[in-house]
Amino acid sequence: MKKATIKITFLGTCACDFSPKLDKELKDKLDCDARRSSSVLLNDNFLIDCGTHTINSLDILKIDKTKITDLFITHLHSDHYDIDNIKMLAKNHSIPLNLWVREDADIPEILNVNVIKMKSFVRYEVKGAYITSLLANHDQDSFPQHFLIESNDKKIFYGCDGAWILNPTYYYLKDARLDMAILDCTCGDYVGDYRIAEHNTIPMIRQLLPSLKSFGIIDDNTKIYLSHLAPSLHKPHSDTVKIAQEFGAYVAYDGLIQEI
Ligand SMILES: [Zn+2]
Numbered sequence: 001m002k003k004a005t006i007k008i009t010f011l012g013t014c015a016c017d018f019s020p021k022l023d024k025e026l027k028d029k030l031d032c033d034a035r036r037s038s039s040v041l042l043n044d045n046f047l048i049d050c051g052t053h054t055i056n057s058l059d060i061l062k063i064d065k066t067k068i069t070d071l072f073i074t075h076l077h078s079d080h081y082d083i084d085n086i087k088m089l090a091k092n093h094s095i096p097l098n099l100w101v102r103e104d105a106d107i108p109e110i111l112n113v114n115v116i117k118m119k120s121f122v123r124y125e126v127k128g129a130y131i132t133s134l135l136a137n138h139d140q141d142s143f144p145q146h147f148l149i150e151s152n153d154k155k156i157f158y159g160c161d162g163a164w165i166l167n168p169t170y171y172y173l174k175d176a177r178l179d180m181a182i183l184d185c186t187c188g189d190y191v192g193d194y195r196i197a198e199h200n201t202i203p204m205i206r207q208l209l210p211s212l213k214s215f216g217i218i219d220d221n222t223k224i225y226l227s228h229l230a231p232s233l234h235k236p237h238s239d240t241v242k243i244a245q246e247f248g249a250y251v252a253y254d255g256l257i258q259e260i
């Protein structure tokens, strides 16, 4: 019997320095060096974040939006949470779209949307999977959270946006031996960036991975994906792929589909 898998579709992998080309020649095309707002789809029905370009990416990839039952919001920055796009997503649903946010986030009423507030470190059962909200080191006014997704004995950590890993989250994930970790990599391979209290740089990730391994959070089989990259702070995608390869990570790009 084939073992059940989780399909992960990267709909967007950008920080918020969007290329003007996305509105013109790349309107209907995905491009590794002109990334769209970061968002992933898990199987057909769980969406993480619905920001600036999420509807556009779903349309380019010809994904059936009506199959999306649950939308998990990492935080309220507009590249992750765009009310107009959420309205558009919920519009054609026969049953209300579940919108999961951190418990203290203030969300206005949206037609055909059912808001569910998540407490940190509570494991929510959602359609046979388990989703846990984890504390994240990012702009606290945006009510940030990271996610642990568990389904079919597989574990995925989604850590965009956020720098490093907060102490309670680190201890919660001890010995988790994740199958996949998707990490914020907003800044490129240099030191001295002022954003280190909200976003990762490549040197930070280089330092983080061996410690995550020694603490059992990841192991040799964990697939590490870098996402939320700012093109203006990185070399071209093909160069970043080579840099990341040296420390055992992959660089996500828009339209990438992985199964674990
Ligand atoms: Zn962001």
Ligand SMILES: [Zn+2]
Pocket (backbone or CB within 6 Å): 075, 077, 138, 142, 161
């Ligand atoms: Zn943010």
